[in-house]
Amino acid sequence: MVFEYRAPDWAQYRMDYRRPFAQLESIENEIRVVDEALAVLVDANILPHKNYDPDQFLRFRQAVQQTFDIPWTAISPRVQRLLWAINAIAQPRTVLAAGIFCGFTFALNIGAAAGPGACYQANDLVGIEIKPAEAARAEQNIRQIDPEGKARVVAADAVDFLRTYPNEVSLLYLDADGTPEKGKGIYLEILEAGYNRIPSGGIVLAHNSVNARRRLEDYLAYVRDPVRFRASVNVILDPEGLEASIK
Numbered sequence: 626m627v628f629e630y631r632a633p634d635w636a637q638y639r640m641d642y643r644r645p646f647a648q649l650e651s652i653e654n655e656i657r658v659v660d661e662a663l664a665v666l667v668d669a670n671i672l673p674h675k676n677y678d679p680d681q682f683l684r685f686r687q688a689v690q691q692t693f694d695i696p697w698t699a700i701s702p703r704v705q706r707l708l709w710a711i712n713a714i715a716q717p718r719t720v721l722a723a724g725i726f727c728g729f730t731f732a733l734n735i736g737a738a739a740g741p742g743a744c745y746q747a748n749d750l751v752g753i754e755i756k757p758a759e760a761a762r763a764e765q766n767i768r769q770i771d772p773e774g775k776a777r778v779v780a781a782d783a784v785d786f787l788r789t790y791p792n793e794v795s796l797l798y799l800d801a802d803g804t805p806e807k808g809k810g811i812y813l814e815i816l817e818a819g820y821n822r823i824p825s826g827g828i829v830l831a832h833n834s835v836n837a838r839r840r841l842e843d844y845l846a847y848v849r850d851p852v853r854f855r856a857s858v859n860v861i862l863d864p865e866g867l868e869a870s871i872k
């Protein structure tokens with residue numbers, strides 16, 4: 626089944642890529658919009674419920690804001706909250722994030738299992754970044770909130786990493802931008818490399834379902850095919866979009 630959630634003001638809700646924590650609306654409104662999106666994910670049976678602790682998210686957000694080196698990011702405050710909340714609710718035992726750049730998106734996907742604001746225990750949390758210099762920066766950033774080393778950063782090609790990953794993948798987050806020719810089209814290659822490791826009930830999240838929809842045409846057709854995924858929701862909180870799918 627294919628669903629969509631579209632915030633009424635998604636096209637006007639625009640962030641400054643260099644100021645990821647700048648307040649674009651009241652926190653009450655941010656919470657309300659994310660709540661509506663979570664309700665659609667519950668309707669689609671991607672999440673069991675929509676309850677998360679906003680204070681835990683706040684602790685996490687403040688720690689990242691104070692300690693991370695983030696040159697830029699396209700992850701808006703609404704999507705920051707949504708990613709953290711999805712993980713806090715689904716509590717995936719293994720999280721793999723592909724194309725993590727400076728580690729900000731990885732932090733959002735593991736912040737419910739590591740660091741201030743953690744609310745459950747995971748088994749393996751892996752951020753994969755192909756550029757060694759960015760992987761090193763991500764490692765440095767992640768260690769600020771996770772000094773115990775619950776999460777790990779790997780400098781590797783996510784396609785190769787997924788192909789040989791030995792465990793089940795409970796949640797896969799896709800944000801790699803591939804080569805200039807492929808761009809975000811690489812999502813499908815990464816997903817296909819790890820598809821057999823994703824159990825029934827495993828979640829796949831893909832950033833840029835709106836602004837990269839042309840490059841993602843094959844990917845979106847794949848996750849919206851009921852033979853491969855039970856449900857998929859295009860969550861449109863901002864002009865970037867996030868596709869959330871359940872196997």
Ligand SMILES: C[S@@+](CC[C@H](N)C(=O)[O-])C[C@H]1O[C@@H](n2cnc3c(N)ncnc32)[C@H](O)[C@@H]1O
Pocket residue numbers: 697698699700723724725726727729730753754755756759781782783784800801802803804811832
């Ligand atoms: C543009 S960044 C994502 C940024 C994120 N959307 C944000 O707004 O914070 C994409 C990252 O994917 C990495 N990447 C590209 N191809 C990859 C691959 N095959 N495996 C792992 N990482 C890859 C790039 O080096 C880059 O750091």
